[in-house]
Amino acid sequence: REHDRGNEINARRARPNECVSSLQTMSVLRQLYDRDFPVYKQPVEIGYFSLDSKRKFWNDARQLRYYVEPEKCPNFNLRDGYRDRFVKRDDSIKEKLDHILRWILANRHKVQSKNVTCPVGVDFVTWRGHLTKLLTTPYETQEGWLLAVSKLAGTLYISEVETEYACRNRDNRTERHEEMMYWGYKFEQYTCADEAQGCPDSGGVVNTNEAFCTVVQTRLAEHKLLFSGEVDCREADLQAPQAPACYIELKTSAEIHTPKQRSNFHRYKLLKWWAQSFLPGVPKIVAGFRDNDGQVVDVETFKTSQISQLIKTEYNCWKPTVCMNFCSDFLSFVRETVREDDPRTVYLFSWDPHKDVTFTIHRDSEYSFLPDWFVKEMTR
Numbered sequence: 001r002e003h004d005r006g007n008e009i010n011a012r013r014a015r016p017n018e019c020v021s022s023l024q025t026m027s028v029l030r031q032l033y034d035r036d037f038p039v040y041k042q043p044v045e046i047g048y049f050s051l052d053s054k055r056k057f058w059n060d061a062r063q064l065r066y067y068v069e070p071e072k073c074p075n076f077n078l079r080d081g082y083r084d085r086f087v088k089r090d091d092s093i094k095e096k097l098d099h100i101l102r103w104i105l106a107n108r109h110k111v112q113s114k115n116v117t118c119p120v121g122v123d124f125v126t127w128r129g130h131l132t133k134l135l136t137t138p139y140e141t142q143e144g145w146l147l148a149v150s151k152l153a154g155t156l157y158i159s160e161v162e163t164e165y166a167c168r169n170r171d172n173r174t175e176r177h178e179e180m181m182y183w184g185y186k187f188e189q190y191t192c193a194d195e196a197q198g199c200p201d202s203g204g205v206v207n208t209n210e211a212f213c214t215v216v217q218t219r220l221a222e223h224k225l226l227f228s229g230e231v232d233c234r235e236a237d238l239q240a241p242q243a244p245a246c247y248i249e250l251k252t253s254a255e256i257h258t259p260k261q262r263s264n265f266h267r268y269k270l271l272k273w274w275a276q277s278f279l280p281g282v283p284k285i286v287a288g289f290r291d292n293d294g295q296v297v298d299v300e301t302f303k304t305s306q307i308s309q310l311i312k313t314e315y316n317c318w319k320p321t322v323c324m325n326f327c328s329d330f331l332s333f334v335r336e337t338v339r340e341d342d343p344r345t346v347y348l349f350s351w352d353p354h355k356d357v358t359f360t361i362h363r364d365s366e367y368s369f370l371p372d373w374f375v376k377e378m379t380r
C-alpha cells in the first residue's frame with residue numbers, strides 16, 4: 001500500500017506532455033456571485049442503493065435506518081465501543097464514482113433519454129459531497145480541491161482526486177482526531193433503528209462501511225444533475241412524505257458556551273450542514289451537542305430551510321445565493337472547457353484557497369476514472 005501511495009503522489013504531478021497550461025481560469029471572489037438565487041429545482045429521488053458491512057453494492061434499501069427521537073438530554077457516551085466494537089472503512093481505497101455507475105447500469109430504464117447523443121439524459125453525474133465542496137468554495141480558506149472531469153456520451157462525470165494536503169492530513173491524524181471521527185457514527189447508532197418500529201441497539205458494532213445512498217435528479221440553472229449522497233436515516237413514521245422529504249441528516253458538534261462559539265458554529269458548521277442537506281432536499285438536521293468527553297448534553301433539530309434565516313444575525317456571514325451561483329458558474333466553466341467526449345481524457349480542475357480555479361488536461365493518465373465495464377455498456 002505504501003508503494004501505491006507513492007505512485008499516487010507522483011501521479012498528481014502532471015507530466016510535461018500531459019500538461020496544458022491553463023489559458024482560462026475562474027475567480028472564486030464572493031462578490032462576483034452575489035446576485036439573484038439561481039433556479040434550483042426540487043430534487044427528485046429516482047432511486048437508491050446500499051453498501052453493506054463489506055462495502056458490497058446492493059441495488060436496494062437494505063441499509064436504510066429509522067430515526068428514533070432521543071431524550072432532550074440523553075446519556076449518550078459517544079466514546080463507547082471505539083476500542084472494541086468499531087469496524088472502520090478503509091479510506092485509502094478510492095472508490096471514485098463506481099457505486100453510482102453501478103447504480104446507473106442497474107437502472108438504465110430510469111435514466112435513459114430518447115436523445116441518442118446523450119443516453120443518460122443529464123449534463124452531470126457526481127457525488128453530493130463533491131457538490132457540497134463546490135458550494136462552500138467561496139468561503140473556504142483551509143482546504144483546496146481537485147476535481148477530475150471526463151465526458152462520455154454527452155454526459156460530464158465529476159470525480160474527486162485527493163489532494164496532497166488531504167492525503168498528508170489523513171496519514172497524520174492524531175489518536176484524538178481518529179476517535180472523534182467515530183463519535184458521529186456512534187451518535188447515529190444511538191438514534192437509529194434497523195426497522196420502522198425498532199429500537200436503537202447501542203451495544204452493536206459501528207461499521208462505517210455500511211451506507212444507504214439516495215440518487216436524485218434536479219436542475220441548477222441550465223445544468224441537469226444526477227447525484228448520489230449518503231442518507232443517515234428517515235422518519236420512522238411510514239406516513240411521512242416521500243423521499244427525500246422524509247430523510248434526516250444526523251450531526252454532532254461541540255456544545256456551545258460562549259457568543260464566539262455560537263458565531264463560529266453559524267459561520268463554519270452551519271454552512272457545511274446547510275450545503276450538504278440542501279442539495280438533495282433533506283429538510284431536517286438533528287444535532288447532538290457533546291462535551292469534550294464525548295457525552296451528548298443536548299439534542300436540537302434544525303430545519304434546512306431555516307438555516308439561512310438563523311445566520312442572518314452574524315455580521316458578514318455566508319450567503320446561500322453565493323454558494324449556488326458559484327456552483328452554477330463552475331459547471332458552466334466545466335461545460336465550456338471539457339470538449340473531448342472520451343473517457344480516457346481527464347480535465348483536472350484544481351483550486352487552492354485565495355487562488356483562482358485552473359485546469360490541466362491528461363490523456364490516458366492515472367487520473368482516468370471511468371471503468372471499462374461502464375464505458376463498454378454505455379457505448380454499446
Ligand code: A3P
Binds near residue numbers: 180184251253
Ligand atoms: P458528524 O456529522 O457528527 O460530524 P455525516 O455527518 O456526513 O453523515 O458523516 C458522519 C460522520 O462521519 C461525521 O459525523 C464524522 O464523524 C465523520 N466524517 C464525515 N466527514 C468527515 C470528514 N471530512 N472528516 C472527518 N470525519 C468525517
Ligand code: MG
Binds near residue numbers: 230231232
Ligand atoms: Mg452520513
Ligand code: MG
Binds near residue numbers: 232249250251
Ligand atoms: Mg450525518
